[in-house]
Amino acid sequence: MTRTPSGRNGQSPRQIRLAAQLPGVHNVTVWSDPRSTSQISVDNFARLARTAERGRFDFFFLAEGLRLREHKGAIYELDVAGRPENLTMLAAVAAVTTHLGVAATVNATFNEPYEVARRLATLDHLSGGRAAWNVVTSHDAFTGANFRRGGFLAEADRYGRAAEFLATARELWDSWARRDLSADPVSGRFARAGAGAFAHHGRHFDISGRFTTPRSPQGRPVIIQAGESEAGREFAASDAEVVFSKYHRLDEARAFYRDVKGRLARYGRAPEDLLIMPAASVVVADTDAEAAAYADEITRAQVSPQTAIAHLEAVWGRDLSAYDPDGPLPDVEPEPESQFLRGHSVFRKGRAETARRWRALAEERGLSVRELVIEVGGGQTFVGSPRTVADAVDHFVRSGGADGFVFAAHLTPGGLDDFVDRVVPLLQERGVLRRDYTGTTLRHHLGLRPAPDTGRRTGSTGESEHTSSTGRTGADKHTSHEATAAAAATGESS
Amino acid sequence: MNDRPPHLAVALDGAGWHPAAWRDQEAPGALFTAAYWADLVAEAERGLLDFVTLEDALGPQSAAPHRPDDRTDQVRGSLDAVLLAAFLAPLTRHIGLVPTVNVTHTEPFHVAVGIATLDHASKGRAGWRPQIASRAADAAHFGRRTTPQLTDDDLRDPELIAARLRPLFAEAVDVVEVARRLWDSWEDDAEIRDTATGRFLDGAKLHHVDFEGARFSVKGPSITPRPPQGQPMVASLAHASTPYEFAARGSDVVFVTPADRVDVGAVLAQVDGAVARVGRNVRDRPLRRFAEAVVFLDDEPGAAARRKERLDALDGTEYTSDAVLFTGTPGELADLLLDWHAAGLDGFRLRPGALPHDLGAITRRLVPELRRRGAFRTAYAPGTLRDRLGLPHPRNRYAPED
Numbered sequence: 049m050t051r052t053p054s055g056r057n058g059q060s061p062r063q064i065r066l067a068a069q070l071p072g073v074h075n076v077t078v079w080s081d082p083r084s085t086s087q088i089s090v091d092n093f094a095r096l097a098r099t100a101e102r103g104r105f106d107f108f109f110l111a112e113g114l115r116l117r118e119h120k121g122a123i124y125e126l127d128v129a130g131r132p133e134n135l136t137m138l139a140a141v142a143a144v145t146t147h148l149g150v151a152a153t154v155n156a157t158f159n160e161p162y163e164v165a166r167r168l169a170t171l172d173h174l175s176g177g178r179a180a181w182n183v184v185t186s187h188d189a190f191t192g193a194n195f196r197r198g199g200f201l202a203e204a205d206r207y208g209r210a211a212e213f214l215a216t217a218r219e220l221w222d223s224w225a226r227r228d229l230s231a232d233p234v235s236g237r238f239a240r241a242g243a244g245a246f247a248h249h250g251r252h253f254d255i256s257g258r259f260t261t262p263r264s265p266q267g268r269p270v271i272i273q274a275g276e277s278e279a280g281r282e283f284a285a286s287d288a289e290v291v292f293s294k295y296h297r298l299d300e301a302r303a304f305y306r307d308v309k310g311r312l313a314r315y316g317r318a319p320e321d322l323l324i325m326p327a328a329s330v331v332v333a334d335t336d337a338e339a340a341a342y343a344d345e346i347t348r349a350q351v352s353p354q355t356a357i358a359h360l361e362a363v364w365g366r367d368l369s370a371y372d373p374d375g376p377l378p379d380v381e382p383e384p385e386s387q388f389l390r391g392h393s394v395f396r397k398g399r400a401e402t403a404r405r406w407r408a409l410a411e412e413r414g415l416s417v418r419e420l421v422i423e424v425g426g427g428q429t430f431v432g433s434p435r436t437v438a439d440a441v442d443h444f445v446r447s448g449g450a451d452g453f454v455f456a457a458h459l460t461p462g463g464l465d466d467f468v469d470r471v472v473p474l475l476q477e478r479g480v481l482r483r484d485y486t487g488t489t490l491r492h493h494l495g496l497r498p499a500p501d502t503g504r505r506t507g508s509t510g511e512s513e514h515t516s517s518t519g520r521t522g523a524d525k526h527t528s529h530e531a532t533a534a535a536a537a538t539g540e541s542s
Numbered sequence: 543m544n545d546r547p548p549h550l551a552v553a554l555d556g557a558g559w560h561p562a563a564w565r566d567q568e569a570p571g572a573l574f575t576a577a578y579w580a581d582l583v584a585e586a587e588r589g590l591l592d593f594v595t596l597e598d599a600l601g602p603q604s605a606a607p608h609r610p611d612d613r614t615d616q617v618r619g620s621l622d623a624v625l626l627a628a629f630l631a632p633l634t635r636h637i638g639l640v641p642t643v644n645v646t647h648t649e650p651f652h653v654a655v656g657i658a659t660l661d662h663a664s665k666g667r668a669g670w671r672p673q674i675a676s677r678a679a680d681a682a683h684f685g686r687r688t689t690p691q692l693t694d695d696d697l698r699d700p701e702l703i704a705a706r707l708r709p710l711f712a713e714a715v716d717v718v719e720v721a722r723r724l725w726d727s728w729e730d731d732a733e734i735r736d737t738a739t740g741r742f743l744d745g746a747k748l749h750h751v752d753f754e755g756a757r758f759s760v761k762g763p764s765i766t767p768r769p770p771q772g773q774p775m776v777a778s779l780a781h782a783s784t785p786y787e788f789a790a791r792g793s794d795v796v797f798v799t800p801a802d803r804v805d806v807g808a809v810l811a812q813v814d815g816a817v818a819r820v821g822r823n824v825r826d827r828p829l830r831r832f833a834e835a836v837v838f839l840d841d842e843p844g845a846a847a848r849r850k851e852r853l854d855a856l857d858g859t860e861y862t863s864d865a866v867l868f869t870g871t872p873g874e875l876a877d878l879l880l881d882w883h884a885a886g887l888d889g890f891r892l893r894p895g896a897l898p899h900d901l902g903a904i905t906r907r908l909v910p911e912l913r914r915r916g917a918f919r920t921a922y923a924p925g926t927l928r929d930r931l932g933l934p935h936p937r938n939r940y941a942p943e944d
Contacts, residue, residue: 079735079742080735080737087733087767088662088766088767089662090631090632090662090663090664090665094632113765114651114765115761115765116748116763116765122745123743123745123748123763124743124745125741125742125743125744125745126740126741126742127742128742129742129743129765130728130732130733130765130766130767131765131766132655132658132659132662132663132766133652133655133656133658133659133766135625135656136624136625136628136656136659136660136663137628137659137662137663139625139626139628139629139663140628140629140631140632140663142576142629143576143580143628143629143630143631143632143633144632158649158651158652159649159652160647160684160686162600162683162684163600163647163648163684166600166622167622167625170621170622170625170626171625173574173575173576173621174576174621174625174626174629175576176575176576193759193760193761194651194760194761194762195649195651195758195760196649196650196757196758197649224619229571229574229619230571231564231569231570231571231573233564233565233566233567233570236565236615236856237614237615238564238570238614238615238616238617238618239614239618239619240614241612241614242612243618243619244602244618244619253685254685255682255683255684255685256682256683257601257610257679257680257682257683258601258602258610258683260599260600260601260602260618260619260620261574261619261620261621261622262574262619352740353740354739354740354741355740
């Protein structure tokens with residue numbers, strides 16, 4: 049596998065793409081560390097975003113969860129919780145940054161295209177062309193209980209809806225051509241007659257009228273997706289511009305990278321049209337040994353004794369609170385049909401198989417419950433001195449494992465300070481990370497093509513139209529696995 | 543009679559409320575840029591105004607209030623007002639930010655967490671104006687329901703409009719109720735960070751809201767911790783009995799449109815009647831009453847009226863409004879506002895006819911004039927938007943009494 053140079057926009061080849069995430073759920077955030085402060089304070093979002101911008105990251109990312117998780121019939125208490133509405137907080141972040149992209153996860157199930165397209169276009173206007181949308185879907189009635197729409201969408205339908213949602217959003221963004229807004233006081237013409245007119249008649253959406261937000265600086269926000277299944281990879285290849293993945297072992301990552309990039313040609317796309325960015329964590333200290341010790345400390349803090357038992361209960365589907373987290377795995381069998389943890393997609397599927405694997409691993413290595421949960425969690429991705437981490441990050445990208453990474457900060461808001469202060473300069477020295485931004489839009493930072501300013505399109509016929517326009521035929525075949533991969537990749541629930 | 547000086551808010555909308563106002567702007571294409579709005583709200587804050595409102599709708603502007611039109615010589619297009627307010631939040635320190643939010647086609651849960659987030663982003667300066675969809679054409683943008691089509695006949699009388707839209711108002715009451723419950727669904731001390739038990743949250747301090755209404759239900763709790771104000775300010779615009787009752791049920795501030803000094807008393811009597819009908823105790827839950835006025839201001843006598851006439855000529859029609867139209871000098875407007883204030887109003891929401899001209903006239907001419915008469919603040923006092931409006935910090939409905 050050879051890396052394809054991303055020579056667009058005057059950037060040198062092999063630029064490493066970087067995103068920063070403020071985790072809003074799960075056990076990534078070490079809240080027990082006093083350096084971890086508010087999960088909701090705007091100052092913390094601003095602080096982490098500015099750190100990322102100082103490190104010349106491409107974008108700042110927020111995942112989404114639309115219902116608080118529940119465990120054994122009660123609110124799950126062990127992890128950080130309490131998050132903002134993504135687009136609203138990112139609008140505030142855009143005000144205190146100048147170049148950094150702002151990427152919002154927005155659910156295609158519990159929203160409607162007109163409103164989402166308009167809000168993303170607004171974010172793109174306000175940020176001067178820095179908006180991105182991570183398209184996720186959900187189908188469960190648990191989350192649906194918070195929405196008018198409810199949870200009636202069939203699981204098999206949600207990817208069909210997502211694909212049509214995205215196609216419809218593009219039609220809305222394209223309903224204003226750049227030239228449609230003339231705002232010329234001399235001629236007295238503000239907008240072209242019919243600007244924003246659209247009509248979409250599809251299986252999931254049957255809408256028509258006028259879109260009210262003129263074309264934004266990027267035209268279309270950058271589209272992000274996460275998916276590991278066959279259908280998910282195909283969706284990424286046809287429609288996404290960034291893919292989040294969960295693969296941070298180099299062999300697995302290279303296989304995924306090769307596979308997904310290999311699908312692009314079928315859609316008339318080049319390898320640099322789609323960037324693959326695994327979720328990763330990073331621990332930096334003066335020496336490798338110190339970093340390793342700190343990484344262990346972080347991992348143990350992430351998996352408290354209570355968290356270890358809760359994760360086991362989520363897989364086993366039964367109350368295991370009587371068991372010792374530092375003892376062996378319980379001798380009782382899992383109850384795969386009972387769902388203990390709701391609103392959490394990681395343990396939603398294949399729990400019987402997971403339980404078998406976990407038991408075998410624990411027996412083979414003689415692991416306690418907590419040691420097992422730590423082991424399967426994978427620990428920290430990049431650990432070492434600044435030079436070791438820079439080498440590893442660079443090597444991973446150079447070896448065709450990824451185009452870059454989404455770094456989740458384990459401390460809010462200072463969790464990426466060490467990386468930015470100590471590793472970023474080394475990456476810049478190597479010429480694999482920009483020393484300064486060379487453009488203003490996120491598309492430019494990522495070396496992506498500008499969105500075509502095609503002007504007003506005539507009404508489409510929905511899926512048949514967008515299917516033919518992308519050459520994609522399998523929109524409805526998307527299965528449920530992407531949500532799991534997305535959750536794993538971003539450390540978030542659906 | 544009021545012993546507190548009048549509150550002053552401005553309603554920002556496009557290039558101003560006159561449809562030809564954009565033609566006087568230096569760069570009207572900038573209406574959709576961050577800098578345009580940042581400059582406007584900075585000017586409003588320089589004038590120590592109480593809050594700005596940001597208009598919005600889920601359909602294009604139109605010269606006809608109840609259906610789309612095809613005019614190309616007026617401002618068409620807008621930004622999402624909640625996101626615009628959130629963008630403005632870190633750029634300001636004191637001024638309240640009050641976006642308009644459609645409650646007919648949106649998801650109540652998203653709306654509630656969006657306003658809660660705006661309150662966090664602004665550190666307690668958020669409000670919102672829930673608005674029903676009065677244009678039937680906007681429903682086709684969502685394709686999920688139809689809404690009543692107003693007729694030309696309805697437009698003769700606000701009561702006819704309100705009667706036709708009554709089901710949407712009833713639903714809007716539910717949306718406000720759900721938002722208020724969701725904001726309370728986290729008690730203020732729900733986050734405990736107890737390392738001994740490994741618990742970040744105390745689940746007993748989080749509450750399902752279990753709202754079930756005629757058109758939707760919401761389980762809760764919110765995903766967003768309780769906003770700094772507890773309950774961000776709710777404002778609504780009302781011209782008739784049904785919207786007065788809507789305001790009486792759910793709003794903290796009501797914007798009304800009296801035609802003159804005499805009408806102020808009549809309108810306030812109608813608001814009081816609505817408050818009585820819904821059984822609201824305004825000692826515990828005050829309802830602030832603001833009058834609306836579209837204003838064109840110039841120092842030279844007659845200049846503002848001439849400016850409006852020129853804009854009317856450019857537009858080809860005489861601009862009229864649901865609110866009173868004022869053209870005159872800042873001193874004359876100060877006279878009018880203080881006279882109306884004495885009739886029982888708590889404040890005013892002024893709609894600048896043209897931006898930035900009439901906003902600057904408010905902040906640099908009207909405000910100093912009011913201040914000279916001892917009728918406006920000389921500095922912002924610390925506190926939230928609710929504090930500024932004299933609204934008490936609300937008790938959490940789910941917290942145990944102590």
